[in-house]
Amino acid sequence: MKTKQNQQPACETTGGIKTKNHLLEKFDMDEIMNCMHCGFCLPSCPTYRQTGLEAYSPRGRIALMKGIAKEQLALDEEFEKNMYACLGCRSCETACPAGVPYGSLLETAREVIEENKKAKQKSSWIRRLIFKQLFSHPRRMDALGMALWAVQATGLQTLANKWGLIHVLPREMAEMQAAVDQVASPAKRRKRKKVMPAEGEKALTVGLFTGCMMDVMFYETNQATAQLLTKVGCEVVFIENQTCCGALHAHAGEKQDAIELAKRNIAAFEEINVDFIVNNAGGCGAALKEYHHWFLDEPEWLERAKKFVSKTRDVNELLFELPPLSFSKTIHARVTYQDSCHLAHGQGIRNQPRKLIQSIPGVEYIEMQSADSCCGSAGIYNITNFDLSMQILDDKMKQVKDTKAQMIVTSNPGCLLQMKKGIIRAGLQDQMEALHLMDLLQRAL
Amino acid sequence: MIPSDVKQQLIGIVGEKWYLDSSNDLYSYSFDATPIYQSMPDAVIIPETVEQVAAILKLANEHKIPIVTRGSGTNLAGGTIPIKGGIVLKMTRFNQIYEIDQQNLTATMGPGVITADLHHAVESVGLFYPPDPGSMRISTVGGNMALCAGGMRGLKYGVTKDYIMGLQYVLPSGEILRSGGKAVKDVAGYDMTRLMVGSEGTLGVITEMTVKLLPLPETKRTLIAFYKNLVDAARTVEKVITSKIIPATIEFLDQGTMKVVDDFAKLGLPTDMKSMLLIEQDGPEELVLRDIEKIAEIAQQEGAAQIEMAKTMEEGAKLLSARRAALSALSRLRPTTILEDATVPRSKLAEMVTEIERIAEKYQVQICTFGHAGDGNLHPTCMTDERNQEEIQRVEQAFDEIFHTAIRLGGTITGEHGVGLAKMNYLPLKVGDGGLELMKRIKEAFDPHHIMNPGKMFPSQGRRRLVVKSS
Ligand SMILES: Cc1cc2nc3c(=O)[nH]c(=O)nc-3n(C[C@H](O)[C@H](O)[C@H](O)COP(=O)(O)OP(=O)(O)OC[C@H]3O[C@@H](n4cnc5c(N)ncnc54)[C@H](O)[C@@H]3O)c2cc1C
Ligand code: SF4
Ligand code: SF4
Numbered sequence: 001m002k003t004k005q006n007q008q009p010a011c012e013t014t015g016g017i018k019t020k021n022h023l024l025e026k027f028d029m030d031e032i033m034n035c036m037h038c039g040f041c042l043p044s045c046p047t048y049r050q051t052g053l054e055a056y057s058p059r060g061r062i063a064l065m066k067g068i069a070k071e072q073l074a075l076d077e078e079f080e081k082n083m084y085a086c087l088g089c090r091s092c093e094t095a096c097p098a099g100v101p102y103g104s105l106l107e108t109a110r111e112v113i114e115e116n117k118k119a120k121q122k123s124s125w126i127r128r129l130i131f132k133q134l135f136s137h138p139r140r141m142d143a144l145g146m147a148l149w150a151v152q153a154t155g156l157q158t159l160a161n162k163w164g165l166i167h168v169l170p171r172e173m174a175e176m177q178a179a180v181d182q183v184a185s186p187a188k189r190r191k192r193k194k195v196m197p198a199e200g201e202k203a204l205t206v207g208l209f210t211g212c213m214m215d216v217m218f219y220e221t222n223q224a225t226a227q228l229l230t231k232v233g234c235e236v237v238f239i240e241n242q243t244c245c246g247a248l249h250a251h252a253g254e255k256q257d258a259i260e261l262a263k264r265n266i267a268a269f270e271e272i273n274v275d276f277i278v279n280n281a282g283g284c285g286a287a288l289k290e291y292h293h294w295f296l297d298e299p300e301w302l303e304r305a306k307k308f309v310s311k312t313r314d315v316n317e318l319l320f321e322l323p324p325l326s327f328s329k330t331i332h333a334r335v336t337y338q339d340s341c342h343l344a345h346g347q348g349i350r351n352q353p354r355k356l357i358q359s360i361p362g363v364e365y366i367e368m369q370s371a372d373s374c375c376g377s378a379g380i381y382n383i384t385n386f387d388l389s390m391q392i393l394d395d396k397m398k399q400v401k402d403t404k405a406q407m408i409v410t411s412n413p414g415c416l417l418q419m420k421k422g423i424i425r426a427g428l429q430d431q432m433e434a435l436h437l438m439d440l441l442q443r444a445l
Numbered sequence: 446m447i448p449s450d451v452k453q454q455l456i457g458i459v460g461e462k463w464y465l466d467s468s469n470d471l472y473s474y475s476f477d478a479t480p481i482y483q484s485m486p487d488a489v490i491i492p493e494t495v496e497q498v499a500a501i502l503k504l505a506n507e508h509k510i511p512i513v514t515r516g517s518g519t520n521l522a523g524g525t526i527p528i529k530g531g532i533v534l535k536m537t538r539f540n541q542i543y544e545i546d547q548q549n550l551t552a553t554m555g556p557g558v559i560t561a562d563l564h565h566a567v568e569s570v571g572l573f574y575p576p577d578p579g580s581m582r583i584s585t586v587g588g589n590m591a592l593c594a595g596g597m598r599g600l601k602y603g604v605t606k607d608y609i610m611g612l613q614y615v616l617p618s619g620e621i622l623r624s625g626g627k628a629v630k631d632v633a634g635y636d637m638t639r640l641m642v643g644s645e646g647t648l649g650v651i652t653e654m655t656v657k658l659l660p661l662p663e664t665k666r667t668l669i670a671f672y673k674n675l676v677d678a679a680r681t682v683e684k685v686i687t688s689k690i691i692p693a694t695i696e697f698l699d700q701g702t703m704k705v706v707d708d709f710a711k712l713g714l715p716t717d718m719k720s721m722l723l724i725e726q727d728g729p730e731e732l733v734l735r736d737i738e739k740i741a742e743i744a745q746q747e748g749a750a751q752i753e754m755a756k757t758m759e760e761g762a763k764l765l766s767a768r769r770a771a772l773s774a775l776s777r778l779r780p781t782t783i784l785e786d787a788t789v790p791r792s793k794l795a796e797m798v799t800e801i802e803r804i805a806e807k808y809q810v811q812i813c814t815f816g817h818a819g820d821g822n823l824h825p826t827c828m829t830d831e832r833n834q835e836e837i838q839r840v841e842q843a844f845d846e847i848f849h850t851a852i853r854l855g856g857t858i859t860g861e862h863g864v865g866l867a868k869m870n871y872l873p874l875k876v877g878d879g880g881l882e883l884m885k886r887i888k889e890a891f892d893p894h895h896i897m898n899p900g901k902m903f904p905s906q907g908r909r910r911l912v913v914k915s916s
Pocket of ligand 1 (some may be wrong): 578593
């Protein structure tokens, strides 16, 4: 549904700021109007629960978009602040009986904000650094990995901690730094085999979507994922020219960059004929599965994107459908699960990871209250909206603590980092560890 | 506009953080769940204590600034639209349950408590607060009280007014008053508690409420019956009641509603059927089973094509919560969803359902009907597009005829959603000129300067219009 009616005349001034009609036309008025203001989504929204304010709720945000689209409100900094105070967790989509596609409305709103700023040359250097320089170039991501590894390998981190240097870093970065795992050495990463053969008879060929952040910070998790897949008859191929999925770009309003990355991924995975394209990061997976929505104006790419999407699976889906893993070890631990928002609300995958955890011998599974409520990580939200993110995390940690679990398992790198950080903030380092589901499964092999 | 010295005084009362007047904040309180209406307030204030409320009201009264009290803004009558600007007084910080008194079977709380939170709190000690509007997961008890909200359990347990025992409220003059209390019997003077219930924020601001609780029923069972037409379902309802069975809930859904609800909740309903009834009985196990069997029998006799029993209480709860999503789910079909709340005596249900079908056909508008069939409270819902003027006119005509039909059948223009803006011009139809005059005099006694939710409830001059667009 892309009809645009009832737009006010072009180039009117509202509140002193000139806006261009073509930008506002990007809003899907029909979907905005499908929100009937019932408020059913409010209790599920973490930022509304924290603030109690309408402008921090899905219903309020959609209304603000409507105000902008109808030029009743100015496309100004306040609107920008409100749109970026949203986690993009899409919990409101699950709650909405009217089926309002909030996630894509939000992407459009942010795209409009960024395009408008670009037209006025106001985009910040930090954003340019993150989105243009880092995430768009796998090699630079590598370099970041190398730097992180160097800091850790040389013990600089401990030194920095000891000397209190960590306090010189911005608070946001410092807390994050403390949560980062041991990063794999660059040499180790370069040595990775391009194909891992299936154990026993080969049933499927799958391409592993390694992801940018995932492959740098959680290289071992990618390896574990591949190993698990080989155990159930998959030949796992690492396709070289793949790149970042583009989710972070799309969520941050950098749609054109997101589309470029999508094209590169689609082309890369066309080179080798695989049955499935498998990822282990809920955030990436939701974007990969939505590639076809990004090419509505490019018919040729649309077809290619649809093919890509039809092959894309989260690893939980695939492992759940294939013959069960056979474990040789027992893990005696109480384990709970924190949903990845984009896995649960974005892809509807809730049951499979839970069943996989429960299939491990010895594990005592305990469901956490509001497990599918966002942990506050949300891409780079924990850097851009640090305070609100930490409030949400601290509330989450109360529920984590109530489970008395020894392990908190997630299925997305962002959530994993946030949970690690949460454990430190709650002072639970001695009682609990956070880990990716694939790492847990591998431990029991 | 609020003069800047008054603004400073208001900030002095609540603190900077709780006085909002940025463009985005004002815009996000310019609407509620009612379609089409929108109007900007001048400020949004979020007080925390009754003293703050009193000070704000006193100041607003002196300067004749409108006060629009707001809970969660889920009402469907335009009750929280600041049609004359002024202050939106948001009561959500009054969200504490102060006491659950297990001896007197009462609960005392702030008006900002979320209805479902009250349910959880009292049910955890084996008690029961029956009023359960479809919006209960987000509506506030204050909003429920000010609109006398009903719900799905209304048939057996009544509506909000049957549970409000005592109130604390603030008048525009700044006086803080109390009425009622924990005593079950109380005939000291006029029943001010009952008067405040359903007053739609036009008399004063409620700051504390004491409600009656019941013991939590031992168990419940849910049954669904599907029909090949509408009338058989309506007749089943009439028959059940004449057989002297009062189920906790009888909900009615027509085919259009069944389809969208099924789409959202994935229940696997047979959507080729024309209508369904969702019936729940609660109480001691034995009685519940006996009633449900009897009801199934009646449904069979009245021509139900298919009857199913929910296997567990969870399954029943899932069906009921899917029904609660009906209105929002319908809004998926077209850009604008206008829901009405015409209510008739139970015995006229079949006739009303048939009339609604005929009227929709006559004006060529798309109407789906669902609602609390057990108490004759139907929600004919029109899917339309506010951008199409010509169609909106036909919608207005259709609803005009529906209201007149409801009155002719001995019913009312609104069963539970209130008058607000949406139905104020139909109020004389129900209460007559004399009734209206008396109501106006009552209003005058409470609020001589007309600052409390002005522009609501009492008809404005001019023709009856369902859709009033303001800027
Ligand atoms: C999907 C959906 C389903 C619904 N189902 C039902 C249903 O089954 N039954 C039903 O009856 N209603 C239903 N409603 C309507 C609505 O939810 C109820 O009327 C509810 O009681 C409103 O509560 P609120 O907190 O949102 O109040 P608001 O909408 O914020 O306010 C409602 C009115 O109460 C006044 N008010 C609020 N707080 C106070 C206070 N402290 N003191 C004085 N006045 C106050 C306001 O001024 C306003 O006039 C439904 C609405 C939706 C969107
Ligand atoms: S987004 Fe959906 S649930 Fe939220 S207010 Fe709009 S229609 Fe209701
Ligand atoms: S995406 Fe999450 S934070 Fe944003 S409005 Fe929806 S529920 Fe709230």
